[in-house]
Amino acid sequence: MPVLMRARSREEAHRAATPLELFFDLCFVVAIAQAGRQLVHALAEGHPGHGIVGYLMLFFAIWLAWLNFSWFSSAYDTDDALYRVVTLVQISGVLILAAGVPRAFGAGDFRVVWFGYLVMRLALVSQWLRAAHGTRGTERSTALRYALGVTLCQVGWLALLFLPPGDAPWVFLVMGALELSVPVIAELPRQTSWHPHHIAERYGLFTIIVLGETVSAATVAVQSALDEHHDLGTLLPIAAGGLLLVFAAYWIYFAVPIHLHLRSNRQAFLWGYGHYLVFCSAAAIGAGIEIAVEQSSGRAHLPAYAAAACVTVPGALYMFTVWLIHSRHQKRGPAQQLVLPVSAGLILAGTFAGPAAVPVAGLVAAATVAVGVTLTARQGTALEEE
Template sequence: MSEFGSQLRLELRHRIRPMAGRDPAERGRTTTPLELLYDLTYVVAFAAAADQLAEQLGHGVIWPALGAYVFAVWAVSWAWLNFTWFASAYGNDDVLFRVATIVQMIGVIVLTYGLPVSFEAAAHGESPNNLLMVIGYVIMRVPLIVLWLRAASEDPDHRRNAISYVLIISAAQLGWLLTAVIPLAAGVTVVCLVVLALAEMVAPVIATERYGFSPWNPGHVAERFALLTLITIGEVIAGTTSAVGTLTQESGWSVEAVLIASSGLVIAAAVWWTYFLVPSRLVLEEKPERTFGWRYAHLALFGSIAAIGAGLHLTTIAMEKGGVSLLGIALALTVPLATTIAIIFLVWSVLMRSFDLSHLPLLLVTFAPLVAAVVVGAASHPGEPLDLETPGSLTALSAVTGLVALGAVIEVVGHELLGYRHTLRAWQKGTAEASV
């Protein structure tokens, strides 16, 4: 058979194929259409979590809403990470793998239906975990258990590692189910959820140290995380579109409306620009052992980026329903953006295994406009809900969003000026220390 015929067979015939493991050293491996389809369900999940956060903040519920949001983002992101880890090692794109992936997508949607219940429960002092979310989680992860069992059967070189993942995921699922059905005090349940989450993250590290790595591809993993980051940044664009659409319906197009629209898009572009100044693929292909800490840092990053979208959605709620001060909007925008910038620095630090203190002045300069945005929010009609009919309110809102965008731009410019030299210096220092 010709090379073209072999490629055509691979592309068009998805019969049962051996699941013997991919080549972890393969360079240039890219994301498959199936993985891209799978990621689309996470657009819905992140959007739902961000919308629920904004709705609760609009009602004045802060800490319970943040707790439910952290739980939701962790649950969604962790399930995604588990699938991505497996697919990088064993994604053979045969019919069984495709069907198992599609079933997991159904689970993501079911879990998403449970998010409103989770946020409402948290607002009333109850556990954010609920049976509907657990059912969705089970649908997401039982197919993954089956896939790991298949890998254990067909890849004897990595069988012990695969079986360890089967046991870890199965035990975790039992734990999540029990916390949803056993009537415990809310505080006790929350403690159990935290312990379960930490155990799920720690157990794979221990299993890998004991049984070795599965044959995942570091370059492929880097691309997959980058793509989910892009999807999450889409929440910022969606939030901007919603806020500006509401503003123009209320007051028509104006200079302030254009500034707010531009600021939202600049924030999204700046987060994208900053993230991709971290050379994840280049470094992980050379130092794959750094992947574990690097991937865990992304769990917080996905949540902080989506929270920027929640802040923009809160702006929409403030204009449509009232009840939210400009200070509340300023905090809802500046806190997640500042957190995002700090986490990207953490991702860089974990990746390079270097904590470069010379980044701190740049962080301080970046945060200065964010602090100014909060000051403007606090000074503009303090204690009163945002009302576009009040003179100066629209100008103050545009000033807040403009200052937030300015902070994001300063971060990009600073990294463009300093990032290359700092990253090269950190790499050379680490290489020199390793050779000693």
């Protein structure tokens, strides 16, 4: 007999991600890899408009699926048998979604993606209905609002199946706005009891997974180029610069304890939604490194500066977005506040370095970490002296 699903306490000590949550996150690697691979193919073949728009849409679908589960589990994870089975059903939906990414990207056929979402959404709605059954009053009202909102949005996504493929971006804009409004409306009666430390850890773990996929994609690209007997002297700077950029991305994200900032939905919604750009740009760095490798080996049909922009634009976007929604809340003084925005500008300017853009971006990112560590150490020394 399953237990009643009760909200977990926000004050719960030592709350950490569960093995099931880690397994759930790892299954998203497949979908992220598929989206990145399609972006690389589109850019390498000289179709940047189609590639970027398609990547932004499909990454939104991937991110939204992860978002829905993560915030629910932070508030209502009972970890009993029924909860685990329903979560495994959601994972099945993620894998169906991943299988449909190439078809959606290339031909605008979203049927498999939509069906994967249907599987995930039916499971998620059942979880919210179970939460409503185990609660009462405003908490029950919040759970029912979530169940209704998620159901209506899933019906709304049917527009992707009946409208021409060219209308897909507009469908994503409208439905994306409606999806993001569901938590805002649902939690008007009462805020769900998501756990600040737990949700911060969940976002941190997903950041690691995305950066890991970036490293994997770049490694495969370099290996493929080497197998075709391309010059190691050309590939080594790209590989080293890309690695420095990814290492710095990791360091910068985890330099601050963000859970102290997440006091209510007012902070959490902006922080949580803003991570779409953090995750999206982090994954795109790997695709950009692949493009740089392919361009250096003559397999990409785009100019050197365009190939450079495939790395510098997502790299700069990552630095700026991490500062805007994440790091600036823990920075003190203008010097610390300016480090990441200036770094973003310098990485973007590195586009004009052409073939040397990746090592330049890597060196700028490494210097950013060094400056940040130095400023933090000096601030700590000054506070001790006071």
